[in-house]
Amino acid sequence: MTNLFSSLQGASTALDAFSRALGADQNNVSNSSTPGYAAVRATIQPVGFGPAGGADTVVIASTGNAQADALVQAATSQASDSQTQAQQLNLINQQFDITGSGGILAAFQQFSTAFANLSVSPGDSSVAATALAAAQNVAAAFHSVAQSLDSQSASLAGGAQSAVSQINGLAGQIAQYNVQVRGQTQLDPGVDASQRSALTQLSSLVGITVNKNADGTLNVLAGGSLPLVLGDQSFNIHADLSAAPGSQITSSGGGVTPLSLSGTLGGIVDIFNNTITPILGGNGQTGSLNTLAQGFASTVNGLLTSGVTATGAAGVSIFTYDSANPSNVARTLSVDATVTPDQLAVATTGASAQSNGVANQLAGLAGSNSPANQIQGLAPRDYFSLIAQSVGQKLSDANSQSTADQSTLTSATASQTAIEGVSLNQEAVDITAYQRAWQASAKLVSVLDNLVLDAVNLVGAQDA
C-alpha cells in the first residue's frame, strides 16, 4: 500500500510538472511577438516514484542572455546615434548650397556680378543701387543661415530635454521592475519582458551599460559612467547644451560625464558640439560662419573706405555687425540703411587712380588670391567651400555609418533572437510532447487510483 500511495504521489507530481511545463510553452507562444520577451524553458527533472516523490521536479528559466542583450543594446544606441546625426546633418547641409542656386554662394556670385556691372558704369546710380542690394543679399544670406542654425540648435536643445525626460522615465520604470525582481522566487516572464523592453528603449536614447546584481536587480549606467539605476533607486539626468562640453549631461547620482554618450541623446550632443558650434560659434568658439562673414564684410568695408565716390567724397563702410562679439557676426550682419548708392566709393585715388578701381576689386573679391582679401589663407568662396565640404563629408559619413549601424543592429538582433526568441515549431514539438506525457501521467494516476481502490476493497473483503 505504501508503494502504491508513493507511486500515486509521484504520478500526480509528474502531472503537475508537465502542467507547468505546458504553461511555460503556452506563455512562449502567446508572447512570441511581445517586445522584449525572452522565451522561457522548462527543465523537468526525472520524477521519482519512490521516497523522492513530491519534490519540485520542474525548473522554469529565461533564455535571456546578457551578452546578446548587451550587443543589441550597443547596436541600438549606435544606430540611433548615427541616424540622429544623419537627420541633423541633412538639415545643416541644406544651408550650404554649392550649386549657386541659393544661399551664401549665390549671394557671393550676385555680389561679384553686381560690382562687375558697376565697374562698367561706375557713375550709374541705378547700377550702384543694384550693387548695394547685392551686398544686402549677402548679409541676408548669412543672416538666414545663422537663423536656421540657431533654430536647429534650439530644436536640438528641445530634443535633448525630451530624450532626457524619456530616459528618466524609463530609469524610474526599471528601478520599479528591480523592486519586483528582488522579491521574486520564480521568474515572472511579464516583469522580465517589461524590463527588457524598457532597456531596449533606453538604449535607443542613450548608450547604456547594464550589470546584474546578485539579487537579480540591474544597475544601469549611461555612457558607462553616469548612474541611471542602481538597484531599486533611479537617478535623473539633466541636459544643458549651453554648458561646456563634458558638463552638458549630468546625473543626480554623480558620476563623470562621458565623452561619448551614443543613442539619440549622444547624437544630439555630438551634432551640437562638433558641427553646429564650430560653424555658428559659442562655447568659446568664433564659428567658421562668423569668420567668413567678418572676413568678407571687413574686406568690403576696407576697400570701400579706401576709395572715393564719383564726386570725390571719401568712402563709407556698408556692412555693420556686432564687432564686439566675434561669434555673433553672421547673426547681426546687415547693410547700413543710411548708405545710399551714390556713397559707394568705387573709385581709387592716387597715381593709378581709376574711376572703377574699387569696383573691379570688389567684383573679384570672392575668389581673390590676394593675401589682403583672404580669410585664413583662403579666398572667401574657398573658405565657404571648406565649410560646405566639411558638412557634406560628415553627412556622407553619417549616412554610410547609419546604414552600417542598421545592418549591425539587424545582425545583433538576429543573434539575440536565435538565442532568446520563441520558435513556434519548437514550442509545437514541446507542447505535443508535454501533452502526451501529461496524458500518460494522467493515465498512470487513473490506473494507480484503481489499484489503490482494488487494494482497499481487497483489504476490506479480507477483514469481512
Place this chain on the structure above:
Amino acid sequence: MTVNSAKIGADWFLNGLANLQSREIQTQTQLSSGYRVSSAADNPAATRDLVDLGSTLAVAQAYQTNLGNVQAEASAADNAISSAISLVQSARSLATQGATSTATASQRQNLGVQIQSIQQEIVSLANTQVGNRYIFGGDQDQTAPYQYNAASVTGVDALTTAPSTRQFVNPAGSTVYQPLSAGTIFDASSAGVPTAVNAFAALQNLQAALQANDQTGIATGVTALAAVASWLSQQQVHYGTSGQRLASEQANVASQITTIQTSISGIRDTNVAQAASDLTQETTSQQAAISAQAATPQKSLFDYLA
C-alpha cells in the same frame, strides 16, 4: 538552441529592402533632376571644384555680358570719331574754298555759317550716348561733356572736365579697354591752352577767320584742320585696337564658358545610361527580394497540428 528563422529572415529582408529602396530613391532623384551631385554630401571631394567652377562661370558670364556692352561703347566711339573725321575733312574742304584769292567776303561768311554747323555736329558727336552714358564723358559720364557756345574761345563750353580713368578688366585682372574722354579727343590742351590738334579751337578759329574775311587766317585753318584730322585718326586707331582686343576677349570668354560648363557637367550631371541601368537593377533586385520573401514558408508546425 531553437532559432526563429522566419523572424530573423524578416528582419534581414526589411533591412535589405530599406537599403534597396534608399538606393532606388537616390537613383530616381538623379534621373529626375539630371544631377548626380546636388549637394556637398553627394561628392564631398568635388565640393571645392564645383564651387570654384560655378563661381568662375558666373564671373565669366558677367564678363561676357559686360564685354558686349563695352564693345557697343567702343564701336559707337569708333563710329563717332569716324564721323568727326569726315566732318573735319568737309570743314577743311570748305576752308580751302575760302582760302582762294577769288573768294568774296560774302562767300566766306556763308562758308563760316557752314563751319558753325559742323562745329555743332562735332559737339553733338562729343556728347554721343550709349544707353544713359555719355561715352566721351570720362569719369563723369552721366553728364554731357560739352555744349556749343559761339562766344567761347573754342566755340564750346566744357560742362565736365573729368579725365577717363575707367579701366575694363578681364577676370584675370588685365585691362582690356580704356575709353578716352572728349577732352582728349576733341579738346586737346596743354596747361589750359588749346593745342594744335584741338578740333573745337581749330574750327572756331577757322569760323572766325571766315567771318572776318581773313585769308591768312583761313589758310592757317586749313593747315590746322589737317593736323586735327590726323589726331582724330590716331584716336580712332585706339578704338580700333580696342575693338579687336574686345572681339578676341569675346571669343576667349565664350570658349572659356563652354570649357567650364563641360567641366561642371562632368562632375555634376547624371550619367543617364548608367543611372537607368542602376535603376533597372535596383528595381529587379527589389522585386526578387519581395518574391523570395513571399515564397518563404510563413506557417509553423501549429498550422499542421491543427
